[in-house]
Each structure stands twice: as structure tokens, then as C-alpha cells.
Amino acid sequence: MVNRKDLNPDASPQAAFGARLRRSRESRGWTQEDLCTHMGVSSGHISGVETTRKSPSLRFAKAADVAFGLVGTVDTFERQWHEMHNGSLLEGYPEYVGYQSRAAEIRLFESGIIPGVLQTQEYARVLADSAVQRGDITSDQASERVEFLIEQQSTLVRTPPPLIFAVLDESCIRNPIGGPAIMDAQLARLVEFAGQSNTSLQIAPYSMAERKPFIRLVYLLTLPDRSLMSYVESQTQGNLDRGLSSVLPLVKNYHQLQIGAASQAESVAMIEQLRKGIL
Known part of the structure; x- marks a missing residue:
């Protein structure tokens, strides 16, 4: 000693x-x-x-x-x-990612931007660099944030793979993050995601209006033992919840969201039309 x-x-x-x-x-x-x-x-x-x-x-x-x-x-x-190293991550999110890496089923909703698990590295880098410009994080933290994203995505590539259900607000695909080239590659990534055997992609169109049950990010996990977990965010706080009485209503709302959203075929067609500049 x-x-x-x-x-x-x-x-x-x-x-x-x-x-x-x-x-x-x-x-x-x-x-x-x-x-x-x-x-x-x-x-x-x-x-x-x-x-x-x-x-x-x-x-x-x-x-x-x-x-x-x-x-x-x-x-x-x-x-x-x-x-x-990622002090800007909201409370509960790092813990949520740990559970996500073992989940059998993942359901997610996002508004405004493509969710992290579906982002290309270039798209993620633009968002991180924007946070640097705002003074929210440092350049080193921006690099670490992108590295965190890549690590997070890598946990989803496993055998057997998790079932992933993604419903994105229409604003996600219309918000031109990073310019035409980066956005086109990001939209192509969504189409690729939709074509996988363990995934489902739907767009919740603007026309759903007040019928849309969520306005912010929502993640719902089904763990291997069939227990449920939710992670939701406000502007300043994240909340990880395993209480069945509070998670089940979110699951019910998610099913209603899926019913009201465009089908996967319609959603992919919408994305492809957007890429071609038709819409």
C-alpha cells in the first residue's frame, strides 16, 4: 500500500x-x-x-x-x-440501451428526426455536429455520441435477431437533415431496413393529426421473459419504466398507432417518391 x-x-x-x-x-x-x-x-x-x-x-x-x-x-x-462521456444523454437512456441489446421485440416511434437505431453514420454526425455548434457538447463528445450510436446498432445484429417495429412520423422523412445527399442515403437506409425479414416500417402521415397518440420518442421493449418495458422522453428528461400498469397503455396506444399509419408498402412508396422529388 x-x-x-x-x-x-x-x-x-x-x-x-x-x-x-x-x-x-x-x-x-x-x-x-x-x-x-x-x-x-x-x-x-x-x-x-x-x-x-x-x-x-x-x-x-x-x-x-x-x-x-x-x-x-x-x-x-x-x-x-x-x-x-455523453452527459447530454437523458436520464435512463444508457440503461435502456442495455436492455435493448437483449430485447426480443423492439417497438419505436419518433417525430422530427430518424431514430438512432435507424440513422446512417453521416446523418448522426450532422446531428452531433449541430449540438457542438449550439454549445451543448464538445467535439470529443460529438465523436463519442456517434460511436455510441454505432455500438447501439451493432447490438441489434445477433442470432436470432430481435423483431423491430418502427413507426415514424412523416416529419422524420421530410425534415432535410444534412442536405440532399445525406438525406437521400438516410432514406435509402429506411428502405433497406423495411426489406429485412425481422422488421416492420410504417409512416404515420400528417393526416393522422390528433389521432396520433404520441408526439415524442417512445420505445417499447419485450424482453426474452416476455416482460415489458418503456422508455419515453420529454424535452429535458428520459424515463425508463417497467411498471405493467403504466407500460400496457403505451402498448395499446402503439397498436392503435400502427392501425392508423400507412402500411409498409405505402410507406416505402412514399419514401421512394420523396427520393425522386415527386412529393
Whole structure:
């Protein structure tokens, strides 16, 4: 314990990460050298992260989860890393993504922009760069946000794949994010998504008007044990909910949304016409 530095987890998010790493290590009776063999990084790097002299990378956080047996759990080092580096993410969203990676069925609704799981990297980059210009996040955070998106999408490519039902407000496909080339590639991505065997895509047209039950992002998950979960957002807050009494009404509203929305064939035709400049 020579030259052991006292840690203050309340000093910063990075300090909280380092203190948790040391606490997890010591609870197993491991030295820094022991942990480095489990994580594949140098003991000096582990020491640097614990004492905040070095900032943990996403790869480091994932390696820590493997070492401590946290992969697939809710409270992972990866989740803490995302919360630390993506402070603009709303409360509950990193936790939601953890559940989404294991969900059997995913139902989503979005208005205004294409939802993250369906975004191209270029489309996502435009949104992230816009947040930088507004002063909401830094350039580094913008890159991390896009990396987070790619990671999120990669969890959906698995065997068997989840069933994904997407209903997008018409504004999503008409809002010209990033200019013609980026928007055309994004619309092409939606058509590609609709053609997959485990997906469904519908557009909720403007004509649904007041019959549209949602006005903001809504995610509904069916987990492998058939339990249900919802994630909804306001402008400033996200809410993850597993209460059946509050999630079931959202599921009912989603089914009504699907009934009122255009069919997949009609939706794809609408997107293709938009790409050709007919509408």
C-alpha cells in the first residue's frame, strides 16, 4: 500500500469511475497487476485510471466489465463510461440501451428526426455536429455520441435477431437533415431496413393529426421473459419504466398507432417518391 493515493469519488465523474474500479478490484483481493492480466492492459494504465491521471476509454470500460463479470448486467462500467462521456444523454437512456441489446421485440416511434437505431453514420454526425455548434457538447463528445450510436446498432445484429417495429412520423422523412445527399442515403437506409425479414416500417402521415397518440420518442421493449418495458422522453428528461400498469397503455396506444399509419408498402412508396422529388 506504499504511496496509495486516497480517492474522492465525488470529485468528478472520472474520479467516480476510478474509485469504483479500485473498489471492485480490491473486493476480489486483486492487485493492479492481477487486474491487468484480466483486462489486457498495463498495471500503470489501471493505476492512472484509478487516480484520474488517465481517462478510461470505451474499450477499457468493456474490458473491465469482462474482468468483473458485469457483461449483460444493468450497472456496467460501459454504462458509467457512456454517462460520463455523453452527459447530454437523458436520464435512463444508457440503461435502456442495455436492455435493448437483449430485447426480443423492439417497438419505436419518433417525430422530427430518424431514430438512432435507424440513422446512417453521416446523418448522426450532422446531428452531433449541430449540438457542438449550439454549445451543448464538445467535439470529443460529438465523436463519442456517434460511436455510441454505432455500438447501439451493432447490438441489434445477433442470432436470432430481435423483431423491430418502427413507426415514424412523416416529419422524420421530410425534415432535410444534412442536405440532399445525406438525406437521400438516410432514406435509402429506411428502405433497406423495411426489406429485412425481422422488421416492420410504417409512416404515420400528417393526416393522422390528433389521432396520433404520441408526439415524442417512445420505445417499447419485450424482453426474452416476455416482460415489458418503456422508455419515453420529454424535452429535458428520459424515463425508463417497467411498471405493467403504466407500460400496457403505451402498448395499446402503439397498436392503435400502427392501425392508423400507412402500411409498409405505402410507406416505402412514399419514401421512394420523396427520393425522386415527386412529393
